Structure formats: structure tokens, C-alpha cells
Amino acid sequence: MDDLVSRLRKEIRVGIDLSTEINDRDLREKIRSKVLGDQEARRLSISEQKEIIDRIYDSMRGLDILEPLLRDPTITEIMINSKDEIFIERKGSTQQIELKFEDEERLLNVIQSIVATVNRRVNESSPIVDARLKDGSRVNVVLPPIALKGPTMTIRKFPAKPVTIEDLIEWGAISQEAADFIQSLVTARYNIFISGGTGSGKTTFLNALSNFIPEDERVITIEDSAELQIKKVKNLVAMETRNSASGSEAKEISIRDLIKSSLRMRPDRIVVGEVRGAEALDMLQAMNTGHDGSLSTGHANSPQDMLSRLETMVLSGGAGLPIEVVRKQISSAIEIMVHLSRLRDKTRKVMEICEVTGYSNGEVRLKTLYSFEEEGSRKKVEGRLEKVAELKNTSKLKTYGIQLS
Ligand SMILES: Nc1ncnc2c1ncn2[C@@H]1O[C@H](COP(=O)(O)OP(=O)(O)OP(=O)(O)O)[C@@H](O)[C@H]1O
Numbered sequence: 001m002d003d004l005v006s007r008l009r010k011e012i013r014v015g016i017d018l019s020t021e022i023n024d025r026d027l028r029e030k031i032r033s034k035v036l037g038d039q040e041a042r043r044l045s046i047s048e049q050k051e052i053i054d055r056i057y058d059s060m061r062g063l064d065i066l067e068p069l070l071r072d073p074t075i076t077e078i079m080i081n082s083k084d085e086i087f088i089e090r091k092g093s094t095q096q097i098e099l100k101f102e103d104e105e106r107l108l109n110v111i112q113s114i115v116a117t118v119n120r121r122v123n124e125s126s127p128i129v130d131a132r133l134k135d136g137s138r139v140n141v142v143l144p145p146i147a148l149k150g151p152t153m154t155i156r157k158f159p160a161k162p163v164t165i166e167d168l169i170e171w172g173a174i175s176q177e178a179a180d181f182i183q184s185l186v187t188a189r190y191n192i193f194i195s196g197g198t199g200s201g202k203t204t205f206l207n208a209l210s211n212f213i214p215e216d217e218r219v220i221t222i223e224d225s226a227e228l229q230i231k232k233v234k235n236l237v238a239m240e241t242r243n244s245a246s247g248s249e250a251k252e253i254s255i256r257d258l259i260k261s262s263l264r265m266r267p268d269r270i271v272v273g274e275v276r277g278a279e280a281l282d283m284l285q286a287m288n289t290g291h292d293g294s295l296s297t298g299h300a301n302s303p304q305d306m307l308s309r310l311e312t313m314v315l316s317g318g319a320g321l322p323i324e325v326v327r328k329q330i331s332s333a334i335e336i337m338v339h340l341s342r343l344r345d346k347t348r349k350v351m352e353i354c355e356v357t358g359y360s361n362g363e364v365r366l367k368t369l370y371s372f373e374e375e376g377s378r379k380k381v382e383g384r385l386e387k388v389a390e391l392k393n394t395s396k397l398k399t400y401g402i403q404l405s
């Protein structure tokens, strides 16, 4: 079938200018009549003919062999390591698939067409680019000579329907009880920080929490690549950073710039997609200066590790603050930490919920409120998120008249 697709595509290509001359419907019609009029193709079943039409269309107009993967809602991530090495993630497990790009040029064309839609360019002198598909999926591209195997692209699919807290409960990522607890904390404007490793579900969890924000508040979201989908809040401003592509006039806009600017936009809460560097200080300051209920995430292996990484981030900004001052800032800004992990059976779970109880003897104090306790030691992870302590600082809950059940 591959040879047939390739032959028919070449025959169709002759004589049409794909960029302007023909609209999508006419192109599809042209392909259809070509396929149905072809002796070899006519012998195939109707479903095979349809597949051929789709494949030719996708390769000429869409994103080629990626189209069916993008349409498949069960696929959450597409990892293209080179033209003939493609992995996908489906229901948490990663597997290599048979699909291949016909040649490297075709893969490069797809990459260029994606990158062009966000007005960026990717080439040897600027070989790393972040982009987004029309549907919001997050894309990262790395080209040779930096990527050794060939053009590499990773697509984190944008869920058509955002993952809700109910989904997370159903998937066993959090218990109903812990979810209710967190909901109360979000409503009562506790400052919450989510930690976890790469791909552990931080953004997904942040999004689920953001949807607990009461709808009458003004919320500003700040992200490197817009992924959040907050549905209820009407008074919402979403902002995204900008990298300055080489050769372009556009000024780079960082997370730091956006946090600073957001403080002048009268937010009730600020949601920062992820902190990685010096912007940690700005985020802590925002949490400390009356933007209670702010939420953010960061990369770490445990809540304790997150605290020390936050310190390093703040210090990297070169504000020259003594370490005690940084620790005090952290302890007064963040009230709750939620830690996520991607476990050995590829499931993603809340492992710990901690309260930051203060600062003493030179250390930020953490108290574990919920902890995931594993039962048995099978390949599949089984266990429960157990409550191990009560929340100490309940003053905000009282202010908002919320009772923990
Ligand atoms: N509890 C869960 N169960 C199953 N899949 C999940 C769960 N949480 C998130 N996912 C899926 O896992 C993938 C990674 O999630 P997400 O983008 O939230 O992770 P992340 O920690 O923010 O990743 P990164 O470090 O790359 O920013 C997504 O495709 C998401 O839909």
C-alpha cells in the first residue's frame, strides 16, 4: 500500500500549486477521483481506498503520517526521534510504532509547517524551537547537528476535554477525601505549590485545581507554553512567554516579566505554569503580597527537594539575599505542597500533601498531611493516599467559613 500511496501522490501533485490554487475540499475531491479511477486502487476494499485518500490528503495538506495519531484521542504524547523512529504514549505506557516518514525531507516539511504557524523558524543556526499546534498541543523541535539521529519532535497532545479532578480520582491518582481537602484549600485561598518529575502530571493537576477557583475571581495565568484550560472563571487573562528567535526583532518576554506585569493587573490570584529559575523569587513575592490562593509547579523529586530547588532558583537570580531570608520567604509564601510521581507501573499519583508550618532553626518546616502508602510490592502499584496528620494552620478556612469534613 505504501508504494501505491506514494505513486498516486506523485501523480496528483503534478500540476497543482498546493499553497494557493486549491481549497481543502477540492483537493480531497481531486484525490478521491484519482484513487477511484486508478486500476490498482480500484481493486482494494472501500475502507482501504478511504485510508489511501486520507493518507494522500494528510501528506499534502496536513501533518502527514502524524494526522491519524493526532486524531486518536487515546494517544497523549508523540515522540519522533527521527524519520523512522516514532514512539507514542497511550494510557500511560510508551511504545514504538511502525509508522515512518517516507524520507527526512517530509519530516522536515511537517516541522517547518508547524513552526511557521507560530511565526518561528527552525534551522541549523537556531535548531531548538518550541511551538504549538492549532489545537493547542505543545511541540518541541530539535534539529541536527544538535539532535544526533535526525530531526526530533515531541508533541504533548492537548486533551480535547481537560482532565478533571473526577478523572484523577477515577484513575486512582488521588483519593476523594484528599481531593475534597485540596478543594477546600483552593477555595480558602491557600497558596499551593505542586512538585514532581518530568511528565508526572503537574500541569494536569494544576489545571484541575485551577478549576476549583471561584468563578467571580480575577485570575491571571502565566506559562511558557499555554496549556491550562480554566473553564469557569470569566475574568481571566492568560499570558504566554516569548522566546526571541534568532534574527527577529521581537523582544524576549520571560516568566519574570509576566509575573511583574501581572501584579499591576489587579489579579486576585496568579497561576504560574512552572517555575524553573529566577522567577521563583517573583512568584514567592507575589504570594507574599496579597495574592493569596496563587498556584504554581516546579520540578523536583520530593517536597523537601522542591524547597531546596526553590532556594537555588531564588539565589540564581542574584538578588543577593541571605539564605535565611530566602527560606523565610519560602516558608511564608507557600502553605501547601503537593508532590506527584510517575511510578514504576507508569501510573501517575499524588504521593504526598504537605503543609509548610513555618521556619525554625534555620529550616523551612514541612509536615506531611497525606502520604501514599503502598501495599505489597507487586509490579503494579497498589496502595492508598493515607491521611497522617491534621492541617495545623486553619485560619484561612475559618475566615472563609469552610469546615473540613
Ligand atoms: N493521573 C494521571 N493519570 C494518567 N495520565 C495522566 C495523569 N496526569 C497526567 N496525565 C497525562 O500525562 C501526561 C503528562 O502530564 P502533564 O503535562 O500534566 O505533566 P507535567 O508534569 O506537567 O510534565 P512536564 O514536566 O513535561 O511539564 C499528559 O499527557 C497527561 O494527560
Ligand SMILES: [Mg+2]
Pocket: 202, 203, 204, 274
Ligand atoms: Mg508541565
